[in-house]
Amino acid sequence: xxxxxxxxxxxxxxxxxxxxxxxxxxxxxxxxxxxxxxxxxxxxxxxxxxxxxxxxxxxxxxxxxxxxxxxxxxxxxxxxxxxxxxxxxxxxxxxxxxxxxxxxxxxxxxxxxxxxxxxxxxxxxxxxxxxxxxxxxxxxxxxxxxxxxxxxxxxxxxxxxxxxxxxxxxxxxxxxxxxxxxxxxxxxxxxxxxxxxxxxxxxxxxxxxxxxxxxxxxxxxxxxxxxxxxxxxxxxxxxxxxxxxxxxxxxxxxxxxxxxxxxxxxxxxxxxxxxxxxxxxxxxxxxxxxxxxxxxxxxxxxxxxxxxxxxxxxxxxxxxxxxxxxxxxxxxxxxxxxxxxxxxxxxxxxxxxxxxxxxxxxxxxxxxxxxxxxxxxxxxxxxxxxxxxxxxxxxxxxxxxxxxxxxxxxxxxxxxxxxxxxxxxxxxxxxxxxx
Amino acid sequence: xxxxxxxxxxxxxxxxxxxxxxxxxxxxxxxxxxxxxxxxxxxxxxxxxxxxxxxxxxxxxxxxxxxxxxxxxxxxxxxxxxxxxxxxxxxxxxxxxxxxxxxxxxxxxxxxxxxxxxxxxxxxxxxxxxxxxxxxxxxxxxxxxxxxxxxxxxxxxxxxxxxxxxxxxxxxxxxxxxxxxxxxxxxxxxxxxxxxxxxxxxxxxxxxxxxxxxxxxxxxxxxxxxxxxxxxxxxxxxxxxxxxxxxxxxxxxxxxxxxxxxxxxxxxxxxxxxxxxxxxxxxxxxxxxxxxxxxxxxxxxxxxxxxxxxxxxx
Numbered sequence: 208x209x210x211x212x213x214x215x216x217x218x219x220x221x222x223x224x225x226x227x228x229x230x231x232x233x234x235x236x237x238x239x240x241x242x243x244x245x246x247x248x249x250x251x252x253x254x255x256x257x258x259x260x261x262x263x264x265x266x267x268x269x270x271x272x273x274x275x276x277x278x279x280x281x282x283x284x285x286x287x288x289x290x291x292x293x294x295x296x297x298x299x300x301x302x303x304x305x306x307x308x309x310x311x312x313x314x315x316x317x318x319x320x321x322x323x324x325x326x327x328x329x330x331x332x333x334x335x336x337x338x339x340x341x342x343x344x345x346x347x348x349x350x351x352x353x354x355x356x357x358x359x360x361x362x363x364x365x366x367x368x369x370x371x372x373x374x375x376x377x378x379x380x381x382x383x384x385x386x387x388x389x390x391x392x393x394x395x396x397x398x399x400x401x402x403x404x405x406x407x408x409x410x411x412x413x414x415x416x417x418x419x420x421x422x423x424x425x426x427x428x429x430x431x432x433x434x435x436x437x438x439x440x441x442x443x444x445x446x447x448x449x450x451x452x453x454x455x456x457x458x459x460x461x462x463x464x465x466x467x468x469x470x471x472x473x474x475x476x477x478x479x480x481x482x483x484x485x486x487x488x489x490x491x492x493x494x495x496x497x498x499x500x501x502x503x504x505x506x507x508x509x510x511x512x513x514x515x516x517x518x519x520x521x522x523x524x525x526x527x528x529x530x531x532x533x534x535x536x537x538x539x540x541x542x543x544x545x546x547x548x549x550x551x552x553x554x555x556x557x558x559x560x561x562x563x564x565x566x567x568x569x570x571x572x573x574x575x576x577x578x579x580x581x582x583x584x585x586x587x588x589x590x591x592x593x594x595x596x597x598x599x600x601x602x603x604x605x606x607x608x609x610x611x612x613x614x615x616x617x618x619x620x621x622x623x624x625x626x627x628x629x630x631x632x633x634x635x636x637x638x639x640x641x642x
Numbered sequence: 643x644x645x646x647x648x649x650x651x652x653x654x655x656x657x658x659x660x661x662x663x664x665x666x667x668x669x670x671x672x673x674x675x676x677x678x679x680x681x682x683x684x685x686x687x688x689x690x691x692x693x694x695x696x697x698x699x700x701x702x703x704x705x706x707x708x709x710x711x712x713x714x715x716x717x718x719x720x721x722x723x724x725x726x727x728x729x730x731x732x733x734x735x736x737x738x739x740x741x742x743x744x745x746x747x748x749x750x751x752x753x754x755x756x757x758x759x760x761x762x763x764x765x766x767x768x769x770x771x772x773x774x775x776x777x778x779x780x781x782x783x784x785x786x787x788x789x790x791x792x793x794x795x796x797x798x799x800x801x802x803x804x805x806x807x808x809x810x811x812x813x814x815x816x817x818x819x820x821x822x823x824x825x826x827x828x829x830x831x832x833x834x835x836x837x838x839x840x841x842x843x844x845x846x847x848x849x850x851x852x853x854x855x856x857x858x859x860x861x862x863x864x865x866x867x868x869x870x871x872x873x874x875x876x877x878x879x880x881x882x883x884x885x886x887x888x889x890x891x892x893x894x895x896x897x898x899x900x901x902x903x904x905x906x907x908x909x910x911x912x913x914x915x916x917x918x919x920x921x922x923x924x925x926x927x928x929x930x931x932x933x934x935x936x937x938x939x940x941x942x943x944x945x946x947x948x949x950x951x952x953x954x955x956x
Contacts, residue, residue: 213742221730443729444722448788451693451720452743621695 210453211461218465222432223472232473235424236480256329256355257322259297259315261308263335268366272332275362276355292355297331298322305335305344316348332359339370411499411586412559418509419555419583421474422516426578427548429470430520433462434537437528446529446620455616463521470517499586508585515601516578522608529619530631544575551579562587571597574604611635644707646671646795646826647692652701654687661687663850664701669828669843671794674821676837676858677830679847680943685830686723688847689797692828693720706794716745719793723800727784733759733767733775737787744791751790758786762816778809785816789825796820798829802836814840834936844935848943858935865933865941866904869914872927875899883917885909898926905930 222228258276262269276292298315302308308331314320315328322328329348336342343363345356365386372382394404440446449458485493500506524541531537554570561567562584571580571589577597581589614635622630647669654662662684669675679685690696691703694711705711705718727736737755742748759768764786767779775783781801789796798817802810817840820827831837837844838858846854846861854861869886871879877891880903889903905914911930918928 210743213739217728217731217739221728225730444726445728447695447722448720448726448740449743450695451718452715452740617695621690 211457211464214449214453214458214461215464215468218436218462219468219472221436222466222469228469232476235473236477236484256292257295257326258292258330258332258355259295259312259328260332261297261300261302261305261334263305263333264338264341267338267370268334268341268363271362271366272334272359275358292330295322295324295326295328305333308333309344309346312346316346318348330355334363339367341367407495409559410495411503412562414496414499414503414505415583415586416555416559418505418585419551419558419579421477422509422513422582423551423555423579425470425474425513426516426520428473429466429517430524432466432469433521434524434528434541435534436462436466437525438531438534438537441529441620442532450617450620455613459522459525459612459616462525463518466521467517503586503588505582505585508582511598512578512582512601515598515605519574519578519601519605519608522605522612526608526612526615526619529616530622530627532623547575551576554580555583558583558587562589568593572600574601577601643671644704645669646673646706647675647828648704649688650702650704652688652691652698652703654684654691654696655699660850662691662698665847665850665852666701667845667852667855669826671826672821672824673826673842674817674840675826675828676841676844677828677847678832678834678837678844678939679830680832682849683847684850685847686799689799689828689830693718693797714795715743716791717794719744719788719791719796721785721788721796721798721801723803727772727780727787729773730771732769732771733764733783734769736772736783737790740787741790744793746791754790755786758790759783762786762812778805778812781805781809782812782816785813789816789820792823792825794825796825796827798827800831801829802831802833810836834934834939838935846939846942853942853945854938861935861938861942862933865937866907867911867933868931868937869903869905869918870900870927870929870931871903871918871923871925872898872900873923873925875901875923875925877901879921879923880918883914883921885911885914885917 260269260272262272273294277294279291297308297312298320299311300308302311312328312331315322316331318327320327327348331346333344333346334341335344341363343359345359347355369382372385373379377385396404396408437446440449446458453461482493485496527537527540531540550570554567554576557564557567558580567580567584568589570576571584571593574597577600581594581597615631618630618633645668647667649668650666652662652665653660665684665688677685677689687696691698692705692711694705694714702709703711705714708714711718728739731739734752734755737758738746738748738751741751741754746754756768759765762782764779764782767775767783772780772783781804785798785801788798801813801817805813814836817827817829821842841858843856844854844858844861845852854864866887869880872894874897875891877889877899879899880886880889880901883903885906886903886909887906889901892900892902894900905911915928915930918925
């Protein structure tokens with residue numbers, strides 16, 4: 208046991224004493240924050256789009272279209288639609304036909320020509336046809352500007368509807384009341400604590416999803432640390448010396464424990480950063496999240512699946528590392544697994560909206576996906592038999608891996624040259640110790 | 643007292659390949675044994691069997707009285723070929739870490755590590771990372787990490803490889819010191835001079851078989867003495883001389899020729915010298931060279947090679 212702890216402590220100190228470890232710890236939350244705020248920030252710092260509007264129907268649509276695209280957007284998305292536009296007069300006008308206008312204004316969109324104010328155009332909206340049934344030709348600098356098109360479509364539809372209702376004899380007040388009408392909808396669910404679903408009821412699902420991602424990141428980070436550590440020890444022949452000093456279970460156990468301590472340190476730092484960030488911005492939300500963590504058994508789920516998932520991946524990566532002399536060899540071996548491991552990332556998102564989807568439930572039974580998907584599903588309180596069954600499958604596979612690792616590790620550590628599947632099988636079956 | 647190491651008919655096969663064949667020898671305690679042989683001779687496999695890293699296919703192996711090498715962890719020290727240290731550890735931490743794994747308590751291990759470094763002129767390496775040390779210093783630190791727990795048996799795989807003469811000398815001193823303190827040292831090497839200088843016993847292997855086991859003097863005695871003659875000579879100037887084998891010729895400076903001929907096993911050196919003088923040759927140098935371990939190594943491995951070929955042909 209003391210040898211195991213000695214190896215674990217060395218493994219831990221070897222990582223936490225490096226600058227790279229603390230850099231990666233700090234960069235992770237920073238990267239997350241940048242990803243969250245990048246969209247808003249880019250929308251805020253981008254210049255307002257310049258839009259020229261030409262109405263060949265008689266001018267009835269100038270005001271509604273101008274109002275629609277120059278009004279500030281409460282929830283900006285992206286592209287031109289996310290920011291209030293600046294209406295500019297169409298340069299070079301007036302134009303006799305919509306086609307002539309389009310041909311003349313195209314160079315302003317491409318950037319070959321500038322308006323008298325020295326700007327280029329981001330979009331040109333040409334309304335033509337009859338006033339009762341107008342047609343909009345929208346020219347934009349970028350091909351994808353769905354938001355702007357949607358805003359203008361809504362504005363024209365609204366204007367046509369107003370005109371038709373007005374022609375049918377409705378007063379302006381009545382039309383405004385129809386426009387403002389919104390049905391009173393109440394959402395109820397037996398899973399909601401108050402019966403009626405509120406924003407707070409959605410919180411556990413998002414907390415589960417976040418924990419699933421954290422588990423994913425921690426597990427694969429820890430396993431990756433182990434992989435690199437074992438490869439370094441093998442290429443330096445340190446593994447040989449270790450094998451003369453400690454048993455295989457002591458070496459593997461010590462290394463896995465050491466890397467677990469590294470990931471636990473990372474988790475503590477991230478939790479502290481997240482807690483501090485939430486506390487400083489929204490203490491109530493922090494209280495709600497802590498309440499969710501305490502009430503929904505997330506601690507149990509996280510601990511159970513972190514232990515199982517980490518052991519499963521750590522043992523696998525450690526054994527593979529013992530057979531590889533270079534990280535490139537390991538990448539070749541782990542490449543297919545890493546591609547497969549993108550699958551739970553896709554399904555984890557589903558756990559928020561469809562936690563009981565059959566595909567998600569089926570995926571949860573694949574041991575390599577179990578830890579991440581079950582934690583993400585935790586908020587929906589999956590049936591106990593599923594929790595017990597998936598955990599049993601996961602720990603069963605881990606036990607098989609540990610058995611294989613115990614037999615194959617020494618063979619891999621003493622082997623030279625490239626990875627050889629026959630060598631691995633010989634190690635597992637105990638038929639060979641080829642070196 | 644049990645010998646430090648005893649192998650009896652040990653064979654190790656990997657599938658259809660036999661790495662070590664029917665190997666038997668014994669090493670007494672306190673002895674420095676040189677384990678010699680060309681590449682692929684089976685040295686590393688034998689050392690790994692001794693360390694309990696691999697198990698023999700057949701035969702018996704006893705280390706410090708134990709038949710299971712895995713029970714010896716605290717009694718054996720091992721230095722692998724090339725590097726075997728964590729590059730970011732300091733000298734003290736590296737030595738103490740491996741001593742701890744061998745059962746030395748941490749405070750004692752660190753104290754001992756610092757002491758060993760000071761005693762061996764490596765005080766400056768104590769708090770520097772291994773990657774910052776020269777290769778010679780790192781190799782010495784590595785050796786110290788193998789002996790900090792005061793093992794009864796020290797196994798060193800090619801300890802001199804890649805070292806300059808000064809560091810080789812330092813390593814030899816450490817090995818001699820270990821033997822003086824009662825440890826048994828087994829090291830493999832290609833460099834015969836080291837074995838010749840410090841070994842009490844040598845075991846020579848070739849193609850998985852033992853071809854010699856004895857003292858350095860006995861090994862040297864297995865090789866013939868050589869007569870070296872230099873001067874204005876014809877390549878066949880020594881041919882037919884009694885007691886001398888076929889001569890090899892080599893052109894040296896000033897158009898002179900060097901002829902080298904082995905004395906036959908039962909030949910008298912004075913008689914051979916007289917025969918050369920009687921030929922009235924124009925000689926500028928004449929020397930009767932005693933054989934070195936290097937000569938014995940070449941002769942014995944070549945003989946083993948030809949025996950293996952004979953066996954293959956048969």
